[in-house]
Amino acid sequence: MTGNTPLHLGVALDGAGWHPAAWRQADARPKELFSPRYWADLVTEAEAGLLDLVTIEDALNLQSDEFAEQDARADRVRGRLDAVLIAARVAPLTRHIGLVPTVIATHTEPFHISKAIATLDYAATGRAGVRVQVAARNDTAKHFGRREFPPIDLARINEPEVQQLVADHFDEAADYVQVLRRLWDSWEDDAEIRDVATGRFVDRDKLHYIDFDGRWFSVKGPSITPRPPQGQPLVAALGHADIPYRLIGRAADLGFVTPHDAEQAADLVARIDEQRHTAGRQDEKIHVWADLVVVLDDTEQAARDRLAALDELAGTEYTSDAKIFTGTPAQLADLLVQWQAQGLSGYRLRPATLPHDLQRITRGLVPELQRRGLFRTEYPQSGTLRGLLELDRPANRYVRA
Amino acid sequence: MTKQIHLAAHFPGVNNTTVWSDPAAGSHVEFDSFRRFAQIAERGKFDFLFLAEGLRLREQKGQIYDLDVVGRPDTFTVLAALAGVTQRLGLTGTINSTFNEPYEVARQFASLDHLSEGRAAWNVVTSWDQFTGENFRRGGYLAQGDRYERARTFLRTTTELFDSWNGVEILADQEQGRFLDTDRPGTFRHQDRFFDIEGQFNVPRSPQGRPVIFQAGDSEEGREFAASGADAIFSRYATRKEGKAFYDDVKGRLPKYGRERDDLLILPAASFVLGDTDAEAEELAHQVRRAQVSPQTAINFIEQLWNTDLSGFDVDGPLPSFDPVVEGEAIAKGRASVRQLAKDPIALANEWRDKAEVEKLSARDLVIEVTGRQTFVGSASTIAETINQFVQEDVSDGFILVPHITPDGLGPFVDTVVPLLQERGVFRTDYEGTTLRDHLGLKYPGDPQA
Structure with a gap:
C-alpha cells in the first residue's frame, strides 16, 4: 500500500558533517564553518534537491565526544553559531525549503524564541519550524548560573529518581512548546485593522493574554509579533525513549526517531501513535521520520572504505544513536522504501560529511526516488513548510466560534 | 578639520512617529518592508540600520494601546535575515540586559557578527519593570538603583565571553588533524552579585572582535556608563543648543577613562520633512x-x-x-x-x-x-546645510534618521540630501571598509589574551 506514497526528506546540518573526522575530507571547508557563505551553499544545495527541510543543530555548550561532560579534544570541530540566526540568514536566499533550527528549551526564554521563530516564518514566508531540545548537562547549566543539575550517569538511567529528572526536563519542554504555540496564536490573523475612522491600528479584542502559569515559568503575553504566516510554525523533536515520545505525542508536528531495523521502526511509530492518543490529539497528524547517518558513494565498497578511512582519521570507530548507513543511493532508496512500509512518513538524513554526502542525497538519492515515483519532481508554486508536509494551517485557539 | 558625517536609518518602532494612515504606509512586520528599508539605506551609503525593542505590548488604562503601530519582529532574527540581503550596512539591535542571559546574548551577537561578516552592533538598554517581567522566567522587579549596576555587569560579562576566544585558535589543519590550537577554547569564569557563571563559550571570535556597543541612557549614571566603555550613544538631543550641551558633557567625560574624543560617537535620533521649497x-x-x-x-x-x-x-x-x-x-x-x-x-x-x-x-x-516638531524641515539643500552645520559645530557626529512613512520614507532623503552632502565632501560616496567599525572609524578591540 504505502509503496507508492511519496516520502518526505530532510537533511540535518551540523558543522562539517556528523562524522568527527568530516572536517578532514578533501572537499570539506573547515575554515569556513563560521561564514555565512558556507551555510548558504549547503541550504541552497538542499533546496536544489527539492528536500522538505533542513534542520540545524545547536547547543549552549561546545561539542563533546563525551555524553555527559565536556571533553578536551583539539582534533574535532569545536564551536558553532546560533542556529536560529543561521536559518534567518539563509531565509531570504531560498524560496521553498523548510528551515528548522534547534532551540534549547532548558535555558532560553519561550517569549524570545516564540517571536524569533515567528519572525523566521515571516522572513522565510511560511517555511519556519523549530526543533526543541533539552540540555541536562550541569556544565551547560553553569553557563547560565541559575540552576544546578545532578551529574548524568548513564548506568543509572533506569532508576526512578533519574527517570523523574529526565521527565522533568521533557515536561518543561512541553510547557515551553505550549507557550510558543499560545503566543503564536495570541494575535488573531485579522487583528491589524488600520481603521482610519476610529484611529485604531489594531482591534485589541483580537489580541489575547496567554496567562500561562506553570511549574518552571509563567508568561503573560500577548506576543509582540503578530501571528506568523503559517499560523503555527512546525514543531519537531527527537526522541529515543518513552519520555521524549510523550513530548512528541503532546507537542510536536514532527518526531524524529532512531530505529535500527524495520521492526523497530514499526514499534516506534506505534509508540508515538499511542502517546498522540493519550495526549488527546486523535484528530491531529504527527509525522514520524527516522534519522539515519548516511555515507554514500557510487559503490558499496567505496562507501565502506570511506567510512573506514574517516574512522582511521578520527582514531575511533564512529558510533551514533541513529543507524549508520553505508552504500549507494539506490541501496539507500531500497531501505527507505522498506522502512516506510512500517508507517514512517519520511527521513531526516545526517550526512556523514559535507558537502559530499549532501550532494549524494540531492544528486543521487533524490533522482533515484523520483524514478520510482516516490519523491516530488518540483516544489509547489507557492508553499509553506506545513503545506509541504500536508498539514493544514491550524485555526487559532483564541478565536471564538 | 572637516568632520565626516555618520548617518543611520531607524526602522520606525511602535509609537506615533509612523503615520500608518498614509496610503503609502506599509507593513511593520513583513520582511519585505525591512528589506526595502535596509536596501534604501544601503543605497544611501548609510553607516547602519537601527532597531528598537519593546518586550511587552503597551497598555493604557489596563488595555492594550491601539492607536499607534502595534507589533514588531524579533530583533536578532530580522537583523540576521537582513545580513543576507545587504552587503555593507551595519546592523544595530536594541537588546535588553534585564530579560536575557549573558551567555545567550553574547552568542547571538557573536553569531550575528559572523553571519554579517562584521556588521553587528548592540544598543544596550535596561528595563526593570514587573509589567515587562511578566513575560519572562526571571519575572519581576529590579530596584532602580540596581539598574545600571546590573547593566554594567551584564555588559562586562558579555565582554569577557567575547574575549574568551582570541581569534587565532582555529587552525583547521587537515593534514595534522588539528582543528584548534587549544583543547579548552573559550574558557571563562565570572562571579559577582548578579552573575555566577563559568565554563566554555561556544562561538569563536567574530570579525569585529566584539559588536559595536551603543548606549541610550540619559541620566548621570547613563552618561558615565557610556563614557566609560560604549562606542556610540543613541541620544535624544538633536537641537543645536541641547545637542551641543550633551555632546560637550559626554565627550568631556572621556579623558578620565583614557579615551579619545573619536572613541565615542554621539548620534541623536532625528526626523525630517523634505519639500521642494x-x-x-x-x-x-x-x-x-x-x-x-x-x-x-x-x-x-x-x-x-x-x-x-x-x-x-x-x-x-x-x-x-x-x-x-x-x-x-x-x-x-x-x-x-x-x-x-x-x-x-x-x-x-x-x-x-x-x-x-x-x-x-x-x-x-x-x-x-x-x-x-521634526528635527529637520526644509528643502534638500536647507536640510543638507543644517545637518552639516550641526555636525561641524559638534552638536553631534551624525544622525539616526527615523522617517514617518514605512518602509520607503527614507528614499527622498537618500536621493536628494545625500548627494548634496557627498558634493560637500562630508559624506562617503562609497563604503571604504567592510565592517561597521570601519564605517564608524572605531578601533578594533585588541587581542584579549595579549
Whole structure:
C-alpha cells in the first residue's frame, strides 16, 4: 500500500558533517564553518534537491565526544553559531525549503524564541519550524548560573529518581512548546485593522493574554509579533525513549526517531501513535521520520572504505544513536522504501560529511526516488513548510466560534 | 578639520512617529518592508540600520494601546535575515540586559557578527519593570538603583565571553588533524552579585572582535556608563543648543577613562520633512504632525501626564483645569514617555497651560507642539546645510534618521540630501571598509589574551 506514497526528506546540518573526522575530507571547508557563505551553499544545495527541510543543530555548550561532560579534544570541530540566526540568514536566499533550527528549551526564554521563530516564518514566508531540545548537562547549566543539575550517569538511567529528572526536563519542554504555540496564536490573523475612522491600528479584542502559569515559568503575553504566516510554525523533536515520545505525542508536528531495523521502526511509530492518543490529539497528524547517518558513494565498497578511512582519521570507530548507513543511493532508496512500509512518513538524513554526502542525497538519492515515483519532481508554486508536509494551517485557539 | 558625517536609518518602532494612515504606509512586520528599508539605506551609503525593542505590548488604562503601530519582529532574527540581503550596512539591535542571559546574548551577537561578516552592533538598554517581567522566567522587579549596576555587569560579562576566544585558535589543519590550537577554547569564569557563571563559550571570535556597543541612557549614571566603555550613544538631543550641551558633557567625560574624543560617537535620533521649497516643507511638516497626533492620540497623551481617565474630553478646547493626579500607579505601561512625564507632573502641566494660553493653542494643538516638531524641515539643500552645520559645530557626529512613512520614507532623503552632502565632501560616496567599525572609524578591540 504505502509503496507508492511519496516520502518526505530532510537533511540535518551540523558543522562539517556528523562524522568527527568530516572536517578532514578533501572537499570539506573547515575554515569556513563560521561564514555565512558556507551555510548558504549547503541550504541552497538542499533546496536544489527539492528536500522538505533542513534542520540545524545547536547547543549552549561546545561539542563533546563525551555524553555527559565536556571533553578536551583539539582534533574535532569545536564551536558553532546560533542556529536560529543561521536559518534567518539563509531565509531570504531560498524560496521553498523548510528551515528548522534547534532551540534549547532548558535555558532560553519561550517569549524570545516564540517571536524569533515567528519572525523566521515571516522572513522565510511560511517555511519556519523549530526543533526543541533539552540540555541536562550541569556544565551547560553553569553557563547560565541559575540552576544546578545532578551529574548524568548513564548506568543509572533506569532508576526512578533519574527517570523523574529526565521527565522533568521533557515536561518543561512541553510547557515551553505550549507557550510558543499560545503566543503564536495570541494575535488573531485579522487583528491589524488600520481603521482610519476610529484611529485604531489594531482591534485589541483580537489580541489575547496567554496567562500561562506553570511549574518552571509563567508568561503573560500577548506576543509582540503578530501571528506568523503559517499560523503555527512546525514543531519537531527527537526522541529515543518513552519520555521524549510523550513530548512528541503532546507537542510536536514532527518526531524524529532512531530505529535500527524495520521492526523497530514499526514499534516506534506505534509508540508515538499511542502517546498522540493519550495526549488527546486523535484528530491531529504527527509525522514520524527516522534519522539515519548516511555515507554514500557510487559503490558499496567505496562507501565502506570511506567510512573506514574517516574512522582511521578520527582514531575511533564512529558510533551514533541513529543507524549508520553505508552504500549507494539506490541501496539507500531500497531501505527507505522498506522502512516506510512500517508507517514512517519520511527521513531526516545526517550526512556523514559535507558537502559530499549532501550532494549524494540531492544528486543521487533524490533522482533515484523520483524514478520510482516516490519523491516530488518540483516544489509547489507557492508553499509553506506545513503545506509541504500536508498539514493544514491550524485555526487559532483564541478565536471564538 | 572637516568632520565626516555618520548617518543611520531607524526602522520606525511602535509609537506615533509612523503615520500608518498614509496610503503609502506599509507593513511593520513583513520582511519585505525591512528589506526595502535596509536596501534604501544601503543605497544611501548609510553607516547602519537601527532597531528598537519593546518586550511587552503597551497598555493604557489596563488595555492594550491601539492607536499607534502595534507589533514588531524579533530583533536578532530580522537583523540576521537582513545580513543576507545587504552587503555593507551595519546592523544595530536594541537588546535588553534585564530579560536575557549573558551567555545567550553574547552568542547571538557573536553569531550575528559572523553571519554579517562584521556588521553587528548592540544598543544596550535596561528595563526593570514587573509589567515587562511578566513575560519572562526571571519575572519581576529590579530596584532602580540596581539598574545600571546590573547593566554594567551584564555588559562586562558579555565582554569577557567575547574575549574568551582570541581569534587565532582555529587552525583547521587537515593534514595534522588539528582543528584548534587549544583543547579548552573559550574558557571563562565570572562571579559577582548578579552573575555566577563559568565554563566554555561556544562561538569563536567574530570579525569585529566584539559588536559595536551603543548606549541610550540619559541620566548621570547613563552618561558615565557610556563614557566609560560604549562606542556610540543613541541620544535624544538633536537641537543645536541641547545637542551641543550633551555632546560637550559626554565627550568631556572621556579623558578620565583614557579615551579619545573619536572613541565615542554621539548620534541623536532625528526626523525630517523634505519639500521642494522650505515653505512647502513647513506646510507638509504641519500636516504630518496633525496626522501623528489624532484627537484620540492627543487625549491619551494628556491622560498620561494627568494620570487620569479623560474619556470624552474635548481636545479642541483648553487643557484640563484641574491638576494631574500624582499618586497611584501610572495608567500607561510599557512605554518610555511615562517616566519622563512623571518627574514633576504638576509643574509640567502648568508649563503647558501657560504655553497654550500665550500661543492660543487648543489641547490637541498643544500636544502637537510639545511632541511633534521634526528635527529637520526644509528643502534638500536647507536640510543638507543644517545637518552639516550641526555636525561641524559638534552638536553631534551624525544622525539616526527615523522617517514617518514605512518602509520607503527614507528614499527622498537618500536621493536628494545625500548627494548634496557627498558634493560637500562630508559624506562617503562609497563604503571604504567592510565592517561597521570601519564605517564608524572605531578601533578594533585588541587581542584579549595579549
